[in-house]
Amino acid sequence: MNQTSPPSPTARLLLDANAIERILHRIAHEIIERNADLTGLAIVGIPSRGVVIASRLAKLVSTFGGTEVTSGVVDISMHRDDLSRRPLPAVVPTQLPYDLEHRTIILADDVAFTGRTCRAAMDALADFGRPARIQYAVLIDRGHRELPIRADYVGKNVPTSLGERVYVRFSATDNVPVDTVWLDAAHGPMTSAA
């Protein structure tokens, strides 16, 4: 499969690998602009694609900011409020090898949708300590929030209807040669995160 073969016949390409790379560069600069002290920063990904975004952002922020910024993984499958309503997400080990106290945590995910994933991630973080602040970075914001949650860093705002579906495909997680983002207008109605 390459980037010209869509995940479904009706999907339309939103972002190619270059566009994704440019967006991550911009978000990395925004992170540096908003956080004067990079030493207390950690970028934590929500599995599975948020982990890819977190580690790429951490590398970029480290390079541009001149300070080593760590990344991490926070598993949210044990904290979701809809476990009995949808197929079980794969459970992965949380990796937060540092004290959260006095730290700024940036939660990274691929798509912001209902906000329930972000809430679950914040609940999960609370079990590990009390961060100084939590910020939220996403590649795509497709709207339809069901909770009072707003992303601090947005790669691309994509107004969608509930019947549409956003596909993020990363070479690191989806067995594809290049990174892409697609929008499929013909998908059936959904009530929870893509």
Add this chain to the structure above:
Amino acid sequence: MTTHWKRKDLTGLAELSAEEIRHLLSTATAFKEVGTRQIKKVPALRGKTLVNFFVEPSTRTRVSFELAAHRLSADVVNMTASSSSLTKGETLLDTAKNLRALLADIIILRHSSAGAAQFLAERMDACIINAGDGAHEHPTQALLDTFTICEAKKLTGANLKGLHVAILGDILFSRVARSNIHALTKLGAKVTLCGPPTLVPKELESLGVHVTHNLDALLPEVDVINLLRIQHERQRKEYFPSLGEYTSIFGLTKQRAEKLRPDCLIMHPGPINRGVEIDSDIADSGRSVILDQVTNGLAVRMAVLYLCSGARGN
């Protein structure tokens, strides 16, 4: 990424595919991490009621399930044979119907009859987890044994190809052995059973394993040796003459342990009879992973509860 787990019950490993066993083990890896946190509790099963229904006595399995359930935020009720109505003549099904009327979500069953868990699973909406049924299966013990082997031998993807595992002792009456045989052979390991011919008959080879009665020849060959407890409280006198004779021929003494490869893992499901099936110093040695098995039991049982409970909801 969503899972392939579709079972609300875990009654045995014989019916599981290798892929399902691997999925359970990889889920357990994530739950092991929860045990390393300061707050060792996640809300995954909040609001669910779990009944530990132990018709046969057991302490460590019951405590392990109880702690696993607490760490998943479930509510736990313990029922034992002496405290249940079974001693007053109630049948297993009637007791189960009462548990259903109490709206229990998960029932952990330990029973002296083979098939008891399957019997309940077919008749109840609740998740039924087999914690040992007669001489049939004890799936979570075999899963934690396999998890411990993969962890200690650093095997990724739970691929046991090329690994030689010996199971020693009372195989005939052992549900732990039966579940272990299913798990290990499905994941690709070579399994050899060893013990007195009365307790390890040649017929067991039909399960796809090797049988030998010569422990001393087997010892240098194996990567893992799993010692099963001699259940001397049940006094199977007809199966071997004395504990002393058993120890002299099949006990893992200091002299015998020297014949093992330096990296051979020594396992035991507990409780150990020091000086009977295993020498005291060997049980405490660096090659022994007996206490890792206990820790891993928690992670494995959390994974089983999480997956079965999730499958029931869908």
